[in-house]
Amino acid sequence: MLVQNLAVLVLAGFVGFAVISKVPNTLHTPLMSGTNAIHGIVVLGGFIVLGLGAEGVLNKVLLVIAIAFGTINVVGGFLVTDRMLGMFKEKKDTSK
Amino acid sequence: MTWVHGEAFIQCLYIVAFALFIYGLMGLTGPYTAVRGNKLAALGMGIAIIATLLTPGMGNWWLIVLGVALGAAVGVPAARRVRMTAMPQMVALFNGVGGGAIALIAWVEFRHSDGFSSRPEYVAIASLFAAIVGSISFWGSTIAFGKLQEIMPGRPISVGRLQQPLNLLMLLVAVAFGVIVVAGGQSGWLMVGLLVTASMLGVLIVLPIGGADMPVVISLLNAATGLSAAAMGLALDNTALIVAGMIVGASGSILTNLMAKAMNRSIPAIVAGGFGGNGGGGGAVEAGDRSVRRTSAADAAIQLAFARQVIVVPGYGLAVAQAQHAVRQLTGLLEQKGVSVAYAIHPVAGRMPGHMNVLLAEADVPYEHLKEMDSINDEFARTDVTLVIGANDVTNPAARTDPSSPIYGMPILNVDESRSVIVLKRSMRPGFAGVDNELYFDPRTSLLFGDAKSSVHDITEELKAL
Numbered sequence: 254m255l256v257q258n259l260a261v262l263v264l265a266g267f268v269g270f271a272v273i274s275k276v277p278n279t280l281h282t283p284l285m286s287g288t289n290a291i292h293g294i295v296v297l298g299g300f301i302v303l304g305l306g307a308e309g310v311l312n313k314v315l316l317v318i319a320i321a322f323g324t325i326n327v328v329g330g331f332l333v334t335d336r337m338l339g340m341f342k343e344k345k346d347t348s349k
Numbered sequence: 350m351t352w353v354h355g356e357a358f359i360q361c362l363y364i365v366a367f368a369l370f371i372y373g374l375m376g377l378t379g380p381y382t383a384v385r386g387n388k389l390a391a392l393g394m395g396i397a398i399i400a401t402l403l404t405p406g407m408g409n410w411w412l413i414v415l416g417v418a419l420g421a422a423v424g425v426p427a428a429r430r431v432r433m434t435a436m437p438q439m440v441a442l443f444n445g446v447g448g449g450a451i452a453l454i455a456w457v458e459f460r461h462s463d464g465f466s467s468r469p470e471y472v473a474i475a476s477l478f479a480a481i482v483g484s485i486s487f488w489g490s491t492i493a494f495g496k497l498q499e500i501m502p503g504r505p506i507s508v509g510r511l512q513q514p515l516n517l518l519m520l521l522v523a524v525a526f527g528v529i530v531v532a533g534g535q536s537g538w539l540m541v542g543l544l545v546t547a548s549m550l551g552v553l554i555v556l557p558i559g560g561a562d563m564p565v566v567i568s569l570l571n572a573a574t575g576l577s578a579a580a581m582g583l584a585l586d587n588t589a590l591i592v593a594g595m596i597v598g599a600s601g602s603i604l605t606n607l608m609a610k611a612m613n614r615s616i617p618a619i620v621a622g623g624f625g626g627n628g629g630g631g632g633a634v635e636a637g638d639r640s641v642r643r644t645s646a647a648d649a650a651i652q653l654a655f656a657r658q659v660i661v662v663p664g665y666g667l668a669v670a671q672a673q674h675a676v677r678q679l680t681g682l683l684e685q686k687g688v689s690v691a692y693a694i695h696p697v698a699g700r701m702p703g704h705m706n707v708l709l710a711e712a713d714v715p716y717e718h719l720k721e722m723d724s725i726n727d728e729f730a731r732t733d734v735t736l737v738i739g740a741n742d743v744t745n746p747a748a749r750t751d752p753s754s755p756i757y758g759m760p761i762l763n764v765d766e767s768r769s770v771i772v773l774k775r776s777m778r779p780g781f782a783g784v785d786n787e788l789y790f791d792p793r794t795s796l797l798f799g800d801a802k803s804s805v806h807d808i809t810e811e812l813k814a815l
Binding site: 254255258259261262265267268269272273280281282283284285288289290291293294295296297298299300301302303304305306308309311312313315316317318319320321322323324325326327328330331333334335336337338339340 | 370371373374377378383384387388391397406407410415416427428429431433436437442444446447453454456460567574575582587588593594596597598599604699706711
């Protein structure tokens with residue numbers, strides 16, 4: 254299982270390089286914000302650990318905080334990126 | 350309906366999610382496809398979340414809902430209300446909580462499995478790596494937020510020469526705690542010690558870094574959070590975390606490199622300590638006794654109105670003064686008078702690469718008018734008036750001419766080549782790099798002091814009256 258996962262890890266790294274290196278400078282802030290939202294995927298880790306049986310009050314409290322943090326990361330990240338990009342889009346409409 | 354809870358189905362949904370992530374990121378390549386790209390990535394995230402919740406044996410539903418509700422209650426209004434100028438610190442904050450989440454999950458995993466004694470060794474190593482990097486990211490981002498939000502002083506705070514040995518010591522202590530855990534230590538205090546030292550390391554790394562380097566640091570921490578998410582994925586045997594985390598880790602590294610390059614800073618040098626405080630050499634031009642040429646809004650308006658070509662160089666000062674709409678009005682008026690106007694965007698104008706583009710796009714400046722440094726630098730020699738609004742270091746010719754200057758070698762906009770320059774500035778205070786700007790003492794340069802927004806407004810009024 255470890256070896257398979259490591260293979261996936263390495264390949265994903267190359268995909269990340271290939272996709273991102275094509276982005277123009279001007280879109281780097283939205284891009285940073287967008288990738289930032291994607292690593293909010295850690296919220297899934299919170300779901301799995303909590304959902305598949307965490308015991309004890311402290312564990313549960315920690316995981317609820319972790320899920321809240323992860324959700325802020327995901328929701329906030331995508332919304333902020335959308336707001337930034339929306340500005341480029343509006344402009345397209347007016348220039349037509 | 351049992352197949353929905355099957356491992357294969359969940360993995361298939363994950364694969365759909367990855368495709369959407371990658372396709373979404375590809376959409377972010379162009380300004381017109383970017384909105385859709387971001388939405389596709391968000392859709393991918395939604396699918397990954399649903400897939401995970403389908404995992405057989407999921408429980409504690411109310412607690413999961415509670416966590417998501419808490420997060421949404423904080424995240425949604427924060428993202429909706431944040432001003433465009435405050436975007437960099439918002440990204441820092443969102444990044445930080447992601448790192449915090451990873452550290453917390455790793456901590457629970459430790460408590461859950463009696464110090465990983467019931468798990469293979471690689472799970473322990475990956476979790477501990479995630480815990481250390483996640484904590485650094487959380488506290489580092491928090492400090493970066495504090496500095497950019499100006500809750501804390503933006504200048505470098507360091508303990509001097511002891512900084513590097515201290516950082517190294519913290520790292521070694523954190524790793525030592527980890528090694529003891531992997532070797533079989535089960536005491537809960539080992540993990541607490543690891544988290545505390547890693548947190549202190551995060552604070553210590555970012556405190557000595559000055560405001561100008563902050564975007565690079567945020568980007569670096571963004572990449573770090575991605576990597577620790579991928580490590581967490583290895584530990585939890587979850588493909589979604591591995592793939593998404595690693596893509597972010599790779600992209601964040603590239604972005605960090607690009608930013609550092611644009612500022613002519615090496616990443617190790619940034620992490621080792623900020624501008625000004627230590628080293629950097631001489632380079633400061635004696636400003637006190639030299640005179641600059643001041644101008645008035647009326648004179649600036651006449652100069653601009655009779656120019657054939659004007660280049661606007663916006664900087665952070667413009668963003669702080671919220672002057673982007675006023676500038677848009679001014680350039681619109683100039684275009685009506687037949688003046689050709691372009692905006693020269695330095696790669697690190699504003700606070701992050703692309704930040705200035707976002708601000709100007711908000712003010713309806715057409716995307717085609719925004720020129721990147723390489724494509725406009727030869728234009729300055731043919732330009733009658735260059736209007737510098739709240740930009741400083743990126744226009745400093747010392748970067749080309751003075752090897753002793755701390756910013757020597759940084760790519761700059763060749764503003765000094767244009768026939769005349771008008772600089773809108775609040776005061777003679779040096780820029781972030783703490784270096785005086787030779788441009789201001791050039792006989793072709795005139796300065797208009799005051800808040801960028803009201804200065805631009807005054808010039809616009811004068812133009813209307815012409």
